[in-house]
Amino acid sequence: MIRILIFIAFLVIYVLYLGISYVLLMKYVSGSNKDRFIQNELLVIIPNLFLFALIFTVGRFFNSYMIIASIAFSNIGLFLSFIIWSLLGSPKVPYKSVGGWAGYNFGVKNPLFNLFTQGISIIILLAYPIVIGLYFFRNTLDIEQFRTFSLQCTIVLILSSYLLLIPTNLNILSADFIDEDSRARYLTAQLSGLIPNALFISFFFWTLKWTGSANEISVGSLRINFDPLIFTVLLAFFVFFFILPYFIGIQKSRQLKKEHFENKTSILDHLIDALDLATLNNVIARIDESGQFLNAKYSELVNDDKVVEMGLRFDDPAVAGNLNENETLIYNFYKHARPFDKRFVYYDFLKSTYQSTLDLRSSLLAETDPAVNKETLKNYAVHFKDLKKEISDINDKKSNTNPALWIAIIGIASPFISQLLTEGGKYLIDYFKKFIA
Structure with missing residues (x-):
């Protein structure tokens, strides 16, 4: 007993x-x-x-x-x-x-x-x-x-x-x-x-x-x-x-960082060249071509890593507000880790750059004055050049460790x-x- x-x-x-x-x-x-x-x-x-x-x-x-x-x-x-x-x-x-x-x-x-x-x-x-x-x-x-x-x-x-x-x-x-x-x-x-x-x-x-x-x-x-x-x-x-x-x-991270940096500079170079060489007659076609290029890069990112696609679902407020207990735990991980995840930093760049091309396209189509459109093209070209320099500076910044x-x-x-x-x-x-x- x-x-x-x-x-x-x-x-x-x-x-x-x-x-x-x-x-x-x-x-x-x-x-x-x-x-x-x-x-x-x-x-x-x-x-x-x-x-x-x-x-x-x-x-x-x-x-x-x-x-x-x-x-x-x-x-x-x-x-x-x-x-x-x-x-x-x-x-x-x-x-x-x-x-x-x-x-x-x-x-x-x-x-x-x-x-x-x-x-x-x-x-x-x-x-x-x-x-x-x-x-x-x-x-x-x-x-x-x-x-x-x-x-x-x-x-x-x-x-x-x-x-x-x-x-x-x-x-x-x-x-x-x-x-x-x-x-x-x-x-x-x-x-x-x-x-x-x-x-x-x-x-x-x-x-x-x-x-x-x-x-x-x-x-x-x-x-x-x-x-x-x-x-x-x-x-x-x-x-x-x-x-x-x-x-x-550390070595794998450096390689991915280098790959994303090269992709970003390549995309921005493509946009800068397109705007510098564009005329008012072909600028819309060049912008559309750049948009297709960005979409291809986005598809490449999502298709290569299904977790990226799953993570992006959490960015939708409708999805984030309707999660079970396990999904809520994963969402909390994602929410805090997202700014430190190189894949999503790269995605944010693609998204913001693509949005800039859409805004430029809308501005050019809404304006009939050629002089204003030329100034708009010039301003966007300067914006992309400044963005390229900013990305280069961030790439050179060292970690605290x-x-x-x-x-x-x-x-x-x-x-x-x-x-x-x-x-x-x-x-x-x-x-x-x-x-x-």
């Missing part, structure tokens, strides 16, 4: 964990793009509390010091993220919305992967209490073995959700259409989340006895145990799944972070050993 009551308590804690995690996640992604201390702390504290609550319940032991130490080590991620972002000048960017919009882009373009991750997530969520329950009631393991097994299962549960999001995070960091400040801010946010998960990885390595032979390094009275295996795994994970996609995204600085910071910080996580994991493991038996 006692076992049944204990397992019921375990299930209640598990259901609460799922419910609270969902509520926190929705508040985080749909809330303000400003970093809120309480939100960030809850995202650190909740996984730690429930990790140990689940283990303590079925393992029938408790140690508050382990919880406090784990939360303290997890907060290192938030602290390092704050320091790095401060060094970069703390640009004000809606990185949550930009990341959410980029993640939505990935989901739309990879529907099968979406279904796969949803299916795997459901299987893991259902399998966790079932597997724990089977071993809990069968008595095939002694208490120490069962506590270790429950720790393994709980870590797999927590890390699985993180690992399933890695492809989406890779796509966000390597996306070509987001701005560099948002990309850098999203990377620092991922760094703060990586550290607590890395502690769980250290725990998992210990339960499987995969830790390598530690070498002690002494600097004065300071003694550090260096574990090459954990150090290498954590460093490689950070580099391959975060740093490389980040720099790949500095990739070279990033390389230096990451090169210095990565070994320190990895070793710190190794030490933190071992520190908590030592305490777990004391109370597991």
